[in-house]
Amino acid sequence: MMVEQATIGDLPVIVAMRQEASDWLAKKGINQWAVAWPNPEAQAERILSSIRAGETWMIRTDDGDTAATVALDSFSDPQLWTESEQAEPALYLHRLIVRRKFAGLGDDIVEWACRRAGQLGNHWVRIDVWTDNVGLHRYYEQRGFKHVRTLELDYPSGALFQRAATDWREQADADKLAEQPQNLPTSSPN
Numbered sequence: 001m002m003v004e005q006a007t008i009g010d011l012p013v014i015v016a017m018r019q020e021a022s023d024w025l026a027k028k029g030i031n032q033w034a035v036a037w038p039n040p041e042a043q044a045e046r047i048l049s050s051i052r053a054g055e056t057w058m059i060r061t062d063d064g065d066t067a068a069t070v071a072l073d074s075f076s077d078p079q080l081w082t083e084s085e086q087a088e089p090a091l092y093l094h095r096l097i098v099r100r101k102f103a104g105l106g107d108d109i110v111e112w113a114c115r116r117a118g119q120l121g122n123h124w125v126r127i128d129v130w131t132d133n134v135g136l137h138r139y140y141e142q143r144g145f146k147h148v149r150t151l152e153l154d155y156p157s158g159a160l161f162q163r164a165a166t167d168w169r170e171q172a173d174a175d176k177l178a179e180q181p182q183n184l185p186t187s188s189p190n
């Protein structure tokens with residue numbers, strides 16, 4: 001598996017993956033992502049601007065098949081995170097989606113994100129999770145994330161979690177996900 005930065009051509013792929021994920025969740029009776037937030041245009045624009053900023057990643061097989069996607073950025077939303085939290089160097093994980101035929105890959109992506117955050121000098125990987133989706137809260141807790149707090153806002157993902165970024169001194173070189181050489185920032189964007 002390779003991790004590479006998404007390009008603009010990946011936008012429809014990501015939108016389709018999100019749809020596939022929400023259809024799968026709906027069959028399980030979970031309403032997360034049932035409606036684009038706040039609307040489909042704004043959602044596509046958010047994904048596009050993340051791609052343009054080099055903050056969306058695609059995980060592909062050696063054959064070029066897309067297995068998963070994730071976004072990682074350093075924007076600390078003041079609606080969600082306190083001033084002192086915003087002052088801490090952190091990467092924020094968004095839109096983690098693993099296509100169903102690659103289920104199980106999420107562990108490696110979470111580890112990759114924590115290593116990347118550490119390499120870039122961050123202390124935390126943070127995520128805002130669908131407020132009432134306790135199954136998903138459990139998913140992140142089982143992967144080392146700690147619940148920070150749950151906010152009741154006009155925003156569907158008010159359950160905040162964080163995990164310490166992997167200390168660069170402890171980083172094993174046995175990365176399962178190889179990163180393709182590219183123009184990556186070499187220092188913390190924070």
Ligand SMILES: CC(C)(COP(=O)(O)OP(=O)(O)OC[C@H]1O[C@@H](n2cnc3c(N)ncnc32)[C@H](O)[C@@H]1OP(=O)(O)O)[C@@H](O)C(=O)NCCC(=O)NCCS
Binds near residue numbers: 030032099106107128
């Ligand atoms: C969350 C996700 C990335 C995890 O991928 P993964 O680590 O490869 O693992 P799986 O897809 O096998 O999911 C692991 C477990 O979490 C559950 N799960 C996954 N997404 C879930 C969700 N959104 N809500 C509730 N449970 C969820 C799965 O049903 C599975 O449960 P099981 O072990 O009882 O079968 C992937 O399931 C996915 O793309 N989910 C839909 C999109 C999503 O919710 N992304 C997270 C946004 S914060």
